[in-house]
Amino acid sequence: MAARAAALPSPRARRSPAPGLAIGLTTLYLSVIVLLPLAALSWRAHGWDAITSAQAVSSLKLTLGVSVVVALVNAVAGTMIAWTLVRDRFVGQGFVNALVDLPFALPTIVAGLTLLALYGPKSPAGINVAFTRWGILVALLFVTLPFVVRTVQPVLLELDTEMEDAAASLGAGRLATFRRVILPNILPAILSGVALAFARAVGEFGSVVLISGNLPFKTEVVSVYVFGRIESGDAGGAAAASVVILAISFAVLLAIGGFRRWVTRHDR
């Protein structure tokens, strides 16, 4: 019996060499591609004046401020779009559903260029947001559009309408039903979508660089500020400001991860 058991291939023993190899290879890849450059960046970061200079502080404030507005607009607009895609029925819905992914597929510089064509100085619609903070807002709303829609949509799809029917039969109005029944269910999805949109907005460069005009103290976001430092040969200062962006991005990601684990804590 014992001999027979030994002859059987043990799943653990047979699978053991591969995982070690997979973990080793991927860790090596990740270290060379991602960690090593970021380590060099942090090493090189010096010159607090690059971060505390009025121009740097102003660009950071502007970026964070606009990103908060972007997050809030996305919370409302993204939820409405997700709602329209899941609960509404109309001709061309499939097309609209595909259109939502466009900002993920479209290069950011093309996004900036197209917005500038319609809402720039030569606008046929008579709207000119070029070189203003409105322009930055529009560009960031464009590139962050799919995040909330794509996190809320699957949750709405899974949501049973029975609860809503029950609420309605108990006399709740449409608004009360949404606020008390639907919203609590989709709120975690909205929040994680909003956080992703915020993180993306803080680091965005390509779509903003043409439309914002990059006027220091007025329309210069932090990515553009860093780019400017690089162009003027101040790698140390650029690296110092980059470390601040890096810290914000990492903090948001860790927050999203922690929040997801907290929301799904009862599932496991």
Next chain:
Amino acid sequence: MIGKYVVRFAALGYLTALLAAPLGYVFWRTFRHGLGPAWAAVTTPDAVHALKVTLILTAIAVPANTIFGILAALAIVRHRFPGAGIFNAVVDLPLALSPVVVGLALLILYGRGGWLGGHGVVFALPGMVLATIFVSLPFVVREVVPVLREIGTEQEQAAATLGASTVQTFTRVTWPAIRWATAYGVVLTTARALGEFGAVSVVSGRLAGKTESLTLYVQDRYQSFDEVGAYASAVVLALIAVTTLLLMTMLKPKEETR
């Protein structure tokens, strides 16, 4: 009942104003004098070279990140190892990090006076390749991880118990389950690699006809007040994006009905 139409109108209005109208307008602007001028603008030697550079970057970054993505997803889902949390966060980092920061990090590491400086990496194709791999790294991992988690390990263990080798288990049990998720991840990776601008912009040195990718070419044309050239090459990128979009839409239902 009116509420329904208000929401529909608001949602579609937002999408039209932000996405459909600007893109439609650029297409119209590009082709309003017919196909001729647009075609001439995208077939100049610099434009063709820029397209070639973009395709080379994509052709290297996508396979590299696909192989890494599958291995990393297996490592994350199937095995507990010290530092898994950090590993996970680092994989996600390129999604959130500003591309300019990515470019700068490469510039510092491989540039003059850098730890690995002086090998002709920056202001040349290798640097652009590294930048493209960096920014498009997370997509395959992120698509494959949830699927691996969902299918569990029972079938793989059964296969192993029945005497299948690691390779057999992967090709016959694991791969069929994750291939659509992988394909979707590949499409996203491709889109990101083709469209990368900020990171490539920092490391490339932007030499027209040498280290200029198509996205850089678009900006270059726009800033040289060559509107036809800028719009036409933007339309080329947009057409690639729309093709990507179609592929994404085609692959998605298979994801959901699995």
